[in-house]
Amino acid sequence: MxxxxxxxxxxxxxxxxxxxxxxxxxxxxxxxxxxxxxxxxxxxxxxxxxxxxxxxxxxxxxxxxxxxxxxxxxxxxxxxxxxxxxxxxxxxxxxxxxxxxxxxxxxxxxxxxxxxxxxxxxxxxxxxxxxxxxxxxxxxxxxxxxxxxxxxxxxxMFSTTKPALLGPLLMLASRLRVLPTASYPPVQRSMIxxxxxxxxxxxxxxxxxxxxxxAADPLLFDYRLLASVLGEEAGLKVRLLPVPAPIVAGVNRLLPAVGRRLFRSSILDARLNRGDGETLGLEEELRQLVRNRFGRH
CATH class of the missing domain: 3.40.50.720 (NAD(P)-binding Rossmann-like Domain)
Incomplete structure (x- = not known):
């Protein structure tokens, strides 16, 4: 056999x-x-x-x-x-x-x-x-x-049915209509x-x-992408709220887990990515997640 x-x-x-x-x-x-x-x-x-x-x-x-x-x-x-x-x-x-x-x-x-x-x-x-x-x-x-x-x-990793840490972030954005982000440099994350x-x-x-x-999706996740998807797929106008460096430092010191999730980048060097530039559906999955969560207004 x-x-x-x-x-x-x-x-x-x-x-x-x-x-x-x-x-x-x-x-x-x-x-x-x-x-x-x-x-x-x-x-x-x-x-x-x-x-x-x-x-x-x-x-x-x-x-x-x-x-x-x-x-x-x-x-x-x-x-x-x-x-x-x-x-x-x-x-x-x-x-x-x-x-x-x-x-x-x-x-x-x-x-x-x-x-x-x-x-x-x-x-x-x-x-x-x-x-x-x-x-x-x-x-x-x-x-x-x-x-x-x-x-x-x-x-x-995430999916439309398993948003994991994206769930609280979507809730924050929908309720407050803002996404807190470090003033500089912008937060970007490799996801899949x-x-x-x-x-x-x-x-x-x-x-x-x-x-x-x-391996990671070649498209980096950032708050600008999330705000755009929320606007296009759910009609939610969400603005980015730059947080001054001293406040970011304070959050990182007092609530390190929260600071890592909100204000720290994690980027895979493209030369290490075995996907070799192949799109792996991150944006499509994010859009479907937002549609499932909020629907179109």
Whole structure:
């Protein structure tokens, strides 16, 4: 039997479902924890108590994409989900003759870096980033001539149904009709939709490359774009409110998490972006999110 399938671990999550849609029922096998459901029409297997996929499912696959993980939790929970589980999956895949493991990684490994380029340090500021960095190092050490491992580091992800941190920002803009932004330099962020991330992960699974990789939509998110979309798609006139540097500094000192979200850029160097300029649907997804949330006035 040809090994032509791709096993998606964490297939019940937002990214996992996007991966299934990208692959289609003929190429994907959905793997979830016991009791979790996958999208209808897809082959579905359950992980065992240690989080391992069935050997029979691995025997049909040329690649595994691990989209399972945990963003919040205790240190022990994050270690188990983000480090121990990927290690076990990689070992099982390698032993079963799978050609490649693609690990979903994160820009969080680089902490508060405002520009992520080839020289960006790995300087995570929380347990999530630290466990992701540890997992990348351990997984890449398992790469061999017959087993490729690629860790794809991704920025903030969102979709029309999973806006995450964009949800509070949209609420703020709709209620106050302003978006607070640093006076200088303007805040810009690399982001990616779940569908765009899935496209890049599937493309990783098709290659024999090992190592760290990065992907983001080439279109940078900024408040000017958001204000424009809110006006065009929902009829909401939102103005940008420049916040003086001393106030920004005060927010960063007293409420660092809020400051990072509102006033700090996070930009992937275009030379590192494996998408090579390919549009990944960020603006289209943002427009649909606004239409779903507010409708046209």
């Amino acid at each position: 040809a090994r032509d399938r791709i096993l998606v671990v964490g297939a019940n999550g937002a990214l996992g479902q996007a991966l299934l849609h990208e692959l289609g029922p003929m190429r994907a096998i959905a793997a979830t924890r016991p009791g979790r459901t996958a999208l209808s029409g897809f082959a579905h297997v359950e992980l065992d108590s240690d989080g391992l996929p069935p050997v029979g499912a691995l025997a049909d696959c040329r690649a595994v994409i691990n989209a399972a993980g945990m963003v919040r939790g205790t240190g022990a929970e994050l270690e188990a989900a983000n480090v121990a589980l990927p290690q076990r999956i990689a070992q099982a895949a390698k032993a079963a003759g799978v050609q490649k493991l693609v690990q979903v990684s994160s820009f969080a490994i680089h902490g508060i870096a405002e520009h992520i380029d080839g020289d960006a340090a790995e300087a995570p500021i929380n347990a999530y980033g630290r466990t992701k960095a540890t997992a990348d190092a351990l997984l890449l050490a398992q790469a061999a001539d017959d087993f490729a491992v690629e860790c794809l580091r991704l920025p903030f 939709s779940y569908a765009g991330a899935a496209r890049q992960l599937v493309d990783c699974a098709r290659t024999a490359a090992s190592g760290k990789a990065f």
